[in-house]
Amino acid sequence: MNSLAEENYLKALFNLATENGDVNVTELSKRLGIKMPTVTSMMKKFAEKKLVHYESYKPLRLTEKGKREAGLVIRKHRLTEMFLVEKMNFAWEEVHDIAEQIEHIQSPLFFEKMDELLGHPKVDPHGSPIPDRNGKIVWKTYDKLSDCQEGDAVTLAAVINTSPEFLKYLNSRKISLGIRIKIRAVEPFDKSMVVSYGKSGSETLSNLVCERLLVEREES
Amino acid sequence: MNSLAEENYLKALFNLATENGDVNVTELSKRLGIKMPTVTSMMKKFAEKKLVHYESYKPLRLTEKGKREAGLVIRKHRLTEMFLVEKMNFAWEEVHDIAEQIEHIQSPLFFEKMDELLGHPKVDPHGSPIPDRNGKIVWKTYDKLSDCQEGDAVTLAAVINTSPEFLKYLNSRKISLGIRIKIRAVEPFDKSMVVSYGKSGSETLSNLVCERLLVEREES
DNA sequence: TAAATTTGTTAGTATTGTCTAACATTTTAT
DNA sequence: ATAAAATGTTAGACAATACTAACAAATTTA
Ligand SMILES: [Mn+2]
Ligand SMILES: [Mn+2]
Ligand SMILES: [Mn+2]
Ligand SMILES: [Mn+2]
DSSP: OOOHHHHHHHHHHHHHHHHHSSBOHHHHHHHHTOOHHHHHHHHHHHHHTTSEEOOTTSOBEEOHHHHHHHHHHHHHHHHHHHHHHHHHOOOTTTHHHHHHHHTTOOOHHHHHHHHHHTTSOSBOTTSOBOOOTTSOOOOOOOEEGGGOOTTOEEEEEEESOOOHHHHHHHHHTTOOTTOEEEEEEEOTTTOOEEEEETTOOOEEEOHHHHTTEEEEEOOO | OOOHHHHHHHHHHHHHHHHHSSBOHHHHHHHHTOOHHHHHHHHHHHHHTTSEEOOTTSOBEEOHHHHHHHHHHHHHHHHHHHHHHHHHOOOTTTHHHHHHHHTTOOOHHHHHHHHHHTTSOSBOTTSOBOOOTTSOOOOOOOEEGGGOOTTOEEEEEEESOOOHHHHHHHHHTTOOTTOEEEEEEEOTTTOOEEEEETTOOOEEEOHHHHTTEEEEEOOO
């Protein structure tokens, strides 16, 4: 069994590899808020446990075992976030910090029950995929809203940034997963978009925002 | 803030004091499965933190602060057990070990949400009282079934022993909290009782079992 | 009351996970 | 190609929580 600290390292390794490709000690250290020497020694322990391929001064790479165990922690995290939103009436910006703790509960049954009560959800409240029981993630490829054209009609499927600040900004604009968005105009100068959705008239979204919204084209 | 280990000590101290009156190092050590020298040094730390009145070789006594903080941990434990049973379809013998972990989650909001969704329950799934937001427990006094007389009609309000083995025994006899029990006969030799309840005809319960069942007389 | 037993403390050690300071290697800039 | 900067490792320390072995105090038994 992995400790709470180890589970956090595994998750950070996996997420950084997904985001940036190669993972180095500096990045991992920053992500975890833990100093580099501490990270180095944990990576040596991970090498012992066959969770990473470790060579001094080389990028860090999870082994297959490491990926699987990381996936299982991420599964617990995302199931928890979904449970908090769907069954406990939390808002999507409130759940991360609680899930960060609950993901370390040692009880397969507890997470099985969550999964079952939720009807085996495929994604978490931010649209991120929930790994399967083997820790495997099935990736769906979405487009960034910022890459769409004037006239496109799309459905909001996921958000890239999940900071409470960004999520609260989206709340204030009544933007939530699943809404249908029509792109009325794209301003060439700053790439901001005039869009309409829901009951609103039209809203202007900055490129910074549009780059963080992942959408699906209408099924054809 | 108290650590996970500290929270477990607090809870054990409180529960032992409730069960046995005075608490000594040997008992606390056994309850926690932690060796005596470790317990002694934790008690010194607790004295520093004003959680216990500690004097060498004297019984351990929680301070008011200690009682309050212990009560709050017990509140988290019991709310969790209730939530697991009521909202996640766990059986009453399955919840203790999970609650033992979830009680350490640091998020007042999380437990407030549980409390709210449950409608501010007064007792946990085993009939034990849930401390209020100040850690205060309101004790109801129940009778042991074993202290009742032939002819009495009572309602099962709580169980004393909450081991999975005992709870599964009760399951097998379809005995659950809230059932109305009529005492048909008491065998003088071994104090076993012939009782009827629910849809069953009549069952014989040993004195050992009857001593662990807490009941309320019918309201008159 | 003296001996035996039980209970509790002290001293010293281990493990996990963290840190800082110093040093080494690799990468980037001049 | 060297110097400077960034990145990574080693060495040593520390806090929290546990342990064992040895000793001390309190309680029980004879
Ligand atoms: Mn999250
Ligand atoms: Mn975590
Ligand atoms: Mn319990
Ligand atoms: Mn616990």
